Amino acid sequence: MTIRPILVAPDPRLKAVAKDVAKVDGEIRTLIDDMLETMYDADGIGLAAVQIGIAQRVIVMDIDQKDGKNNPRVFVNPKIVWASEALATFEEGCLSVPEIWEDVERPARIRAEYLGRDGKQQTLEADGLLADCLQHEMDHLNGILFIDHLSRLKRSIALRKLAKAKRLKETG
């Protein structure tokens, strides 16, 4: 398994709209394994293939990491087939927008259809962090970052903070 570099905004590759996976084959399973390794290495709870520069509709997630025990989830070609009118607010972060955390409002409950690691069709009803994280990751597959949900002012403050952190990293 390989840890892949995670793209950081404003990298234009994060704006790509990912394509459906035609077949969950060995190549896709290697991508899934590399994404899980990359997500755990970065202390994330989710990762979309777009974040490592691969424009395919693949997401990995683990919102239940506890005491060194992993509970990985895999979503290939996910689709939200129902979303509640009720909204919920979560403070979100993103491995592609480091050190920025902001409240984002999204549907509180969703039903999603997707393929698992074995290529079999699955349905999931989710609320709480699972629903929020899945919507955040599905946004990545459509070239959308969580800061795109913020007001113009908050987004420009976030982008300026990111640029400053990048400058500091480069100049030491």
Ligand code: K1U
């Ligand atoms: O970059 C990503 O898409 C992953 C992102 C997922 C996410 C987090 C919070 C709300 C919605 C979606 C992250 O994993 S950010 C890192 C993170 O959550 C975390 C890092 C260190 C400690 C605890 C949490």
Ligand code: ZN
């Ligand atoms: Zn993200």
